[in-house]
Every structure is written in structure tokens, then in C-alpha cells.
Amino acid sequence: MPPAYTACHAPLLYRGEVQQLVQRFKFHADRHAGQLLVSLLAAQLRAVPDLERPEALLAVPADAARARQRGLQHAEWLVRQLAARLSLPVIEARRQRQGTAQRGLSRSARLRNMRGGFQVDGTLPRHVALVDDVMTTGATMEHLARCCLRSGADRVDAWAMARTPASRV
Structure with missing residues (x-):
């Protein structure tokens, strides 16, 4: 079965310096690391020939308890920075329920963990x-993309700063 999202752009590999940069941003609320990640993604997106530009961006909603613990809603912060650079509006999605952390789970376990996990209010562009x-297995993006399709979107793309190498999934 093909994914619910149409295209995926994740230009960096989550290893080495990129992994350290993401971890500094995500786990230590280092906004300078976040700005660099946003700059790299925006530059890569601008370089994609014939990229079909979306009408709006949505952040993958964070687990509220983990976001409080980290001191930053990292995906929401990233999406707002990226939206400002690309002159796009942001639409908020919400977590319906808090799942267990995805880290260390297999793809099938991640898919089960995210089932029914998101909600988008109103009709999407x-x-x-x-x-x-x-993006590790795509399970989180898959469930949020399905939610977006149910909320009226015809096309959903998945954008991530980095992707986990296949050898580590």
C-alpha cells in the first residue's frame, strides 16, 4: 500500500554532525541549531526543480509532556520558522492522545502507536x-497525512530536516 503522502523531502541523513545538530535542537532547545536546520531545509526545497508549493504547513504535534520536559515544541517551532522563510501559513494539528515514544519501535509498532493520534479542525486547503x-519509518507522517486527507486536503507532502538511514531503521 503506498503512503498517504504524495512526496517526501528529507534532504539530510540523521547521522554524524546532522544527528548532533538535531539532538542539540530537540533535546537542549538550541534555537541556533534549529535555525541552521531550517536554513538547510529551505535551501534544499528551493533547489527542487518544479516543486509543487503547498498552500499551508502543519507541524507534527508533539507529545505535550515530552515538549514540556524538553522546554520546546520543536516541530511547531521549526514549522513557524520555515513558514516565515517560505511565506506560507501554518495550520495547527492536535494530538488526540499521547502515545508512547516512537524511539526504538519497529515500523509496525510505530503505526499502531500513532493510530487515531491526530486531529485537524476545519477544512484544509x-x-x-x-x-x-x-523521519525514521514514516509512521507518524503516515497517520497525520491520513488525518489531513480526511480533513479535505487532496495532496499531502512530508518534509523533514533529516531522515534516518535505512540501515538504522
């Missing part, structure tokens, strides 16, 4: 892009 820091 025709084309939206989801934004997250790291």
Missing part, C-alpha cells in the same frame, strides 16, 4: 506539507 525534524 487542497495541498499541505507536514513538517518534522526527523
Whole structure:
């Protein structure tokens, strides 16, 4: 079964210096690291020939308890910075329920963990892009994309700063 999202852009590999940069941003609320990640993604998106531009961006909603613990809603912060650079509006999605952390789970376990996890209020524009820091198996993006399609989007793209190398999934 093909994914619910139409296209995926995750230009960096989550390893080495990129992994350290993401971790500094995500776990230590280092906004300078976040700005660099946003700059890299925006530059990569601008370089994609014939990129179909979405009408709005949505952040993958964070687990509220983990966001409080980290001191930053990292995906929401990233999406707002990226939206400002690309002159796009941001639409908020919400977590319906808090799942267990995705870290260390298999793809099938991640898919089960995210089932029914998101909600988007109102009707979405025709084309939206989801934004997250790291894409590992695509399970989180898959569930949020399905939610967006149910809320009226015809096309959903998945954008992440980095992707986990296949050898580590």
C-alpha cells in the first residue's frame, strides 16, 4: 500500500554532525541549531526543480509532556520558522492522545502507536506539507497525512530536516 503522502523531502541523513545538530535542537532547545536546520531545509526545497508549493504547513504535534520536559515544541517551532522563510501559513494539528515514544519501535509498532493520534479542525486547503525534524519509518507522517486527507486536503507532502538511514531503521 503506498503512503498517504504524495512526496517526501528529507534532504539530510540523521547521522554524524546532522544527528548532533538535531539532538542539540530537540533535546537542549538550541534555537541556533534549529535555525541552521531550517536554513538547510529551505535551501534544499528551493533547489527542487518544479516543486509543487503547498498552500499551508502543519507541524507534527508533539507529545505535550515530552515538549514540556524538553522546554520546546520543536516541530511547531521549526514549522513557524520555515513558514516565515517560505511565506506560507501554518495550520495547527492536535494530538488526540499521547502515545508512547516512537524511539526504538519497529515500523509496525510505530503505526499502531500513532493510530487515531491526530486531529485537524476545519477544512484544509487542497495541498499541505507536514513538517518534522526527523523521519525514521514514516509512521507518524503516515497517520497525520491520513488525518489531513480526511480533513479535505487532496495532496499531502512530508518534509523533514533529516531522515534516518535505512540501515538504522
